[in-house]
Amino acid sequence: MIEVNSLIKSYGDKRALKGISFQVREGEIFGFLGPNGAGKTTTLRILTGQLKADSGEAKIMDLDVMKGAKELHSHIGVVPEETNLYERLTIGQNLDLFCRLYGCDIKQTDYYLERIGMLKEKNTQVKKLSKGMKQKVLLVRALLHSPKILFLDEPTSGLDPASADTIHRILRELNDQGITILLTSHNMEEVDKLCNRVAFLNQGEIVEMGSPEALKLDHSNRRIKVLIDDGHGLASKELDMDSKESARLLSEWMTEGKVRSVHSCEPTLAEIFVKVTGREFA
Amino acid sequence: MTLSFKRIGAILIKEAHDFKTNINILIMYLIPILLAYIYDNFIPGMPRGFALSFGILFLVVMVGMYVPSMMIAEEKEKKTLEVLLLSPANSVEVFIGKGLLTFISIIVSFIILIAMFGGVDPDQMAVILVGGILTAVFCIQVGIIVGLLSKNQMATGVVGTPVYMALLLVPMLGSMGSPTLEKIAKVFPTYYYNDMLYRALNEFEGNHTLLDMIPELGILLGSIAVAFVLLLLVYRRRGLG
Ligand SMILES: Nc1ncnc2c1ncn2[C@@H]1O[C@H](COP(=O)(O)OP(=O)(O)O)[C@@H](O)[C@H]1O
Ligand SMILES: [Mg+2]
Numbered sequence: 001m002i003e004v005n006s007l008i009k010s011y012g013d014k015r016a017l018k019g020i021s022f023q024v025r026e027g028e029i030f031g032f033l034g035p036n037g038a039g040k041t042t043t044l045r046i047l048t049g050q051l052k053a054d055s056g057e058a059k060i061m062d063l064d065v066m067k068g069a070k071e072l073h074s075h076i077g078v079v080p081e082e083t084n085l086y087e088r089l090t091i092g093q094n095l096d097l098f099c100r101l102y103g104c105d106i107k108q109t110d111y112y113l114e115r116i117g118m119l120k121e122k123n124t125q126v127k128k129l130s131k132g133m134k135q136k137v138l139l140v141r142a143l144l145h146s147p148k149i150l151f152l153d154e155p156t157s158g159l160d161p162a163s164a165d166t167i168h169r170i171l172r173e174l175n176d177q178g179i180t181i182l183l184t185s186h187n188m189e190e191v192d193k194l195c196n197r198v199a200f201l202n203q204g205e206i207v208e209m210g211s212p213e214a215l216k217l218d219h220s221n222r223r224i225k226v227l228i229d230d231g232h233g234l235a236s237k238e239l240d241m242d243s244k245e246s247a248r249l250l251s252e253w254m255t256e257g258k259v260r261s262v263h264s265c266e267p268t269l270a271e272i273f274v275k276v277t278g279r280e281f282a
Numbered sequence: 283m284t285l286s287f288k289r290i291g292a293i294l295i296k297e298a299h300d301f302k303t304n305i306n307i308l309i310m311y312l313i314p315i316l317l318a319y320i321y322d323n324f325i326p327g328m329p330r331g332f333a334l335s336f337g338i339l340f341l342v343v344m345v346g347m348y349v350p351s352m353m354i355a356e357e358k359e360k361k362t363l364e365v366l367l368l369s370p371a372n373s374v375e376v377f378i379g380k381g382l383l384t385f386i387s388i389i390v391s392f393i394i395l396i397a398m399f400g401g402v403d404p405d406q407m408a409v410i411l412v413g414g415i416l417t418a419v420f421c422i423q424v425g426i427i428v429g430l431l432s433k434n435q436m437a438t439g440v441v442g443t444p445v446y447m448a449l450l451l452v453p454m455l456g457s458m459g460s461p462t463l464e465k466i467a468k469v470f471p472t473y474y475y476n477d478m479l480y481r482a483l484n485e486f487e488g489n490h491t492l493l494d495m496i497p498e499l500g501i502l503l504g505s506i507a508v509a510f511v512l513l514l515l516v517y518r519r520r521g522l523g
Binding site: 048049050070074076080082084085086087088089093096097098100101102103141145 | 289291292293295296299303304360361362364365366367368370371
């Protein structure tokens with residue numbers, strides 16, 4: 001669906017992308033994770049044709065992004081980093097504009113507003129909305145023309161948890177309907193919950209890529225934490241997954257009915273990021 | 283690039299909705315009406331024709347330049363233009379939509395202004411309307427250029443003020459009797475519209491009908507062409523980034 005090869009982009013002498021390559025398959029939710037300044041927005045803007053790369057290849061549905069194909073725009077929906085709605089207009093006026101521009105059914109506006117639970121607010125001026133509501137409207141705006149791929153640049157950054165959850169829920173629904181999604185985020189948990197695959201971006205380079213599951217297994221220290229009740233109270237024990245001794249102990253505790261909980265100690269995505277980049281994720 | 287009436291219409295509708303709630307811009311339309319009213323009613327000895335011609339000149343020239351420049355600069359500043367350009371709309375359609383709204387609103391205010399002065403006779407109307415339409419088209423193009431050259435709304439002040447002064451004030455000063463100023467003023471197309479207004483509204487003997495003003499109309503048409511070429515050049519060089 002999306003194929004990127006050795007993408008390089010500099011702003012002046014500042015290298016924002018140092019040759020990144022990745023692929024997004026049809027039907028995936030792909031997450032681009034990285035701290036501020038990592039190059040997420042730059043990558044996204046190149047893919048949507050809003051920015052020219054210095055070199056490298058980028059194809060979306062076999063169309064060359066670098067050639068600036070306008071026909072690409074009918075296949076992609078974009079939720080930008082800035083909340084760029086027309087603030088003085090109502091929600092309905094904002095969305096109707098794009099319906100008309102895309103030549104799609106004006107009923108789409110109501111359909112999607114209903115889906116995000118904001119049909120009642122249709123005639124409210126955008127400037128009177130909360131950040132979370134605006135973000136939902138941005139999402140609807142990107143969906144009106146039924147795109148096959150959705151690009152979202154930090155869709156939940158700065159949102160309250162409830163709004164973020166709504167956005168996550170809608171993204172999952174859309175994905176179930178077959179829309180491929182590429183989103184950027186600096187929220188590790190969000191990406192962990194939502195994405196089929198993620199790429200860690202650090203200072204313009206992809207330092208790690210894979211499904212959250214696989215990444216966690218790959219970076220696991222193969223230890224388990226067992227909580228047992230030894231008669232005097234609860235005690236926490238850590239065991240190596242790969243030793244006979246652990247197996248013996250665990251089986252002993254289990255037969256004696258002492259085990260209260262067992263957890264394997266996979267790292268979180270945030271811990272993996274620190275491990276591969278050597279820097280805190282901020 | 284293909285132009286679509288539907289998309290231009292969509293942008294026009296959006297601008298019309300936005301216009302109604304945009305105080306910055308609405309005030310601009312009130313100024314000529316208010317000034318003309320004050321000149322007419324509170325300044326003793328002010329000829330009626332002068333008050334009206336001042337109001338019309340301000341409306342056509344100042345509003346014509348200011349409104350599109352602000353609309354374009356605001357879309358850049360608030361990054362809304364980006365999304366427009368991600369849609370099937372292209373920048374020319376955006377310009378035309380904005381220019382068209384400016385044009386229509388100028389014509390409406392124009393009619394209000396003339397009605398306020400109890401109307402004009404058909405000969406006068408022909409001159410001020412035809413000249414006004416041409417001047418408005420010229421000024422709207424200049425406004426779009428100013429918008430293209432400005433990063434944000436603040437910047438339109440820096441970029442636009444010298445242009446607004448040149449095109450509005452110089453022609454007015456030039457018609458006040460100083461030969462040197464008049465020479466300078468003649469460089470600017472708006473001078474000729476000011477002159478047309480003055481002659482038509484003060485009913486100069488013999489040469490105050492539209493037919494007497496063919497040279498001025500020619501100059502205005504030529505200016506439209508020059509502004510158009512300039513607009514293309516600026517757009518090619520600067521784009522919308
Ligand atoms: N227009 C620009 N001019 C100069 N430098 C920029 C510009 N946009 C981004 N950068 C720089 O490029 C790097 C990557 O930026 P960006 O892609 O916005 O990162 P992210 O979206 O991951 O926060 C940053 O160091 C940023 O300062
Ligand atoms: Mg960013």
